[in-house]
Amino acid sequence: MQQAAGIIAEYNPFHNGHLYHLEQTRKIIGLPVIVIMSGSIMQRGEPALLDKWTRARLAVDNGADLVIELPAAFSLRSAQYFAAGAVSLLTACGCVSTLSCGAENPAADFLSLSAALTTPECSKLLQAKLRQGLSYAAASEQALRDLTGETVHLNTPNDILALEYSKALQKTSIKPLFIRRLHAAYNDTSINGSIASATAIRQALQAGKTEKIACAAPPDVYAKLRSLPYSLPASQQTLWSLISYRLRMLTPRQIAAYCQCSEGLENILKRAASCSSLTEAVALCSGKRYPASRIRRLFLQLLLHRSAADFAQQQPAYLRILAFNQQGRSLLQTIKQNSPLPLLTKLGRNPFRDRSEAFRQQLELDLAASDLLSLLLQRPAGSDFLTSPYYKN
Numbered sequence: 001m002q003q004a005a006g007i008i009a010e011y012n013p014f015h016n017g018h019l020y021h022l023e024q025t026r027k028i029i030g031l032p033v034i035v036i037m038s039g040s041i042m043q044r045g046e047p048a049l050l051d052k053w054t055r056a057r058l059a060v061d062n063g064a065d066l067v068i069e070l071p072a073a074f075s076l077r078s079a080q081y082f083a084a085g086a087v088s089l090l091t092a093c094g095c096v097s098t099l100s101c102g103a104e105n106p107a108a109d110f111l112s113l114s115a116a117l118t119t120p121e122c123s124k125l126l127q128a129k130l131r132q133g134l135s136y137a138a139a140s141e142q143a144l145r146d147l148t149g150e151t152v153h154l155n156t157p158n159d160i161l162a163l164e165y166s167k168a169l170q171k172t173s174i175k176p177l178f179i180r181r182l183h184a185a186y187n188d189t190s191i192n193g194s195i196a197s198a199t200a201i202r203q204a205l206q207a208g209k210t211e212k213i214a215c216a217a218p219p220d221v222y223a224k225l226r227s228l229p230y231s232l233p234a235s236q237q238t239l240w241s242l243i244s245y246r247l248r249m250l251t252p253r254q255i256a257a258y259c260q261c262s263e264g265l266e267n268i269l270k271r272a273a274s275c276s277s278l279t280e281a282v283a284l285c286s287g288k289r290y291p292a293s294r295i296r297r298l299f300l301q302l303l304l305h306r307s308a309a310d311f312a313q314q315q316p317a318y319l320r321i322l323a324f325n326q327q328g329r330s331l332l333q334t335i336k337q338n339s340p341l342p343l344l345t346k347l348g349r350n351p352f353r354d355r356s357e358a359f360r361q362q363l364e365l366d367l368a369a370s371d372l373l374s375l376l377l378q379r380p381a382g383s384d385f386l387t388s389p390y391y392k393n
Contacts, residue, residue, distance in 0.1 A: 002334045004065070005029045006090040006099045006174065008083070008165070010038040010075075011055045012048050012202070013225060014062060015217045017102075017182055017195050022063040024179050025100040032065040032327045033100075034093060036086040038075035039320075040369035043082045045296025047239065047373050049202065049232075050224060051383065056322035057390040062218050066328030068093075069320040071362045072304070072369040073313040076297050077260070078136060079157070083164035089316050091172045094338030095331065099169060099176050103162040105153075106178035113144060113152065114166035122147045133289040191216055201225075206232045235376045240278040242375075243299045247273035250302070259301035260311050265290060269298060304368045310361045317359040320344045320366070323390040346388045 005025050011018060025033055037059065039052040048055065056067035074085025090096045103110075116122055122143050129139035137154045140163070144152045154160050162178060169176055182195045191200050196216035204212045205225060214222050247270060250258070256266040268290075272281035281299070286292040301311055319341050324332060336343055342359075344351070352360050371381040 003031055003097045004034045004095050005031045006096040007035045008086040010042050012042050014058050014221050021102050029098050034066045035064045036070050036089050037067050039069045040373040041072050041076050044293045045300050047376050053387050058221050060323040060325050060392050066324040066331050067322045069322050072365045073362045079160050079164045084168045087168035092339050092341045093335045095334045099174050101162045101165050101178050102181045103158050103178045104156045106180045110162045110166040135291050230378050246302045259298045317362050318342050318344050321389045325392040347385050
């Protein structure tokens with residue numbers, strides 16, 4: 001059976017660091033690459049800069065062989081569930097032997113750390129730390145330190161994800177490969193060469209300094225970003241107007257019903273309705289206990305107008321194909337023969353017919369996320385029904 005390597009990414013936007021990761025993965029493993037990519041909403045609680053179809057096409061044009069969407073039911077959740085959902089999709093492909101992860105500290109023994117973190121003793125310590133008001137990353141650090149006596153640093157998003165990927169891989173046959181990120185850290189806001197973080201690129205676009213990103217992204221990506229048909233500041237203001245309206249219309253109890261609130265956080269979110277910007281609202285609600293990324297995710301969950309239960313999915317219900325090349329087409333034949341999940345390409349008039357409740361919940365959430373992004377990008381709704389996967393022959 002044909003084998004492949006896997007990568008989990010968001011490509012918001014695709015840049016030279018991602019290109020390096022793809023090239024190194026192919027060089028080291030020598031296999032075609034399947035990418036599991038967030039769709040319309042990012043794990044940081046932000047809408048994508050470019051729609052998922054465009055980002056998937058750019059990924060295939062720059063070396064990926066097959067791009068599969070990570071449903072919003074997993075992309076709009078904490079690192080633990082983001083990782084678990086993406087690894088489940090790679091496992092469901094039935095042909096992935098290695099997961100290639102970018103990390104700030106690839107020499108760290110993430111496999112041993114993940115094994116320790118999932119022991120009953122450490123799980124008990126972790127829950128105790130969480131009840132003290134620590135973030136999940138801080139609680140994990142302290143629980144591992146108390147259990148092993150060793151100092152563990154989980155202060156970068158990629159290392160946190162590397163640990164969560166390792167946890168999710170424990171019950172699979174997929175092996176991890178950790179590749180060091182080049183130069184720019186995940187949240188680095190400067191652009192000083194050919195490698196820059198996605199955060200720095202987004203901030204440059206936000207400030208109208210599009211020319212600064214020319215050296216940090218492949219030419220086709222830069223061309224797309226340079227010709228964005230909308231203003232990022234205006235898009236952000238529209239997003240906040242929508243969120244503010246929802247907060248004003250809902251009671252704290254209703255807020256809790258529509259997103260993954262806990263411990264009275266819905267009351268804090270309700271107070272944010274009077275803020276004048278999303279930045280101000282996130283600052284008001286976030287802190288040591290509630291990271292800014294969690295607050296942004298909750299705001300986006302509210303906008304999608306689904307039950308909080310829809311964000312408690314345990315397993316993906318389908319494989320949504322976004323883009324592929326000839327090698328990816330061959331992989332699709334292997335996946336179709338071996339996967340327990342249905343493959344989705346272009347949606348029909350009734351995509352929910354004879355499908356499970358989990359399928360319906362996840363797809364409806366993806367449709368809502370796509371339409372929200374279309375609104376922010378000033379495009380017509382319904383792109384999921386009108387767009388076919390990109391095929392590079």
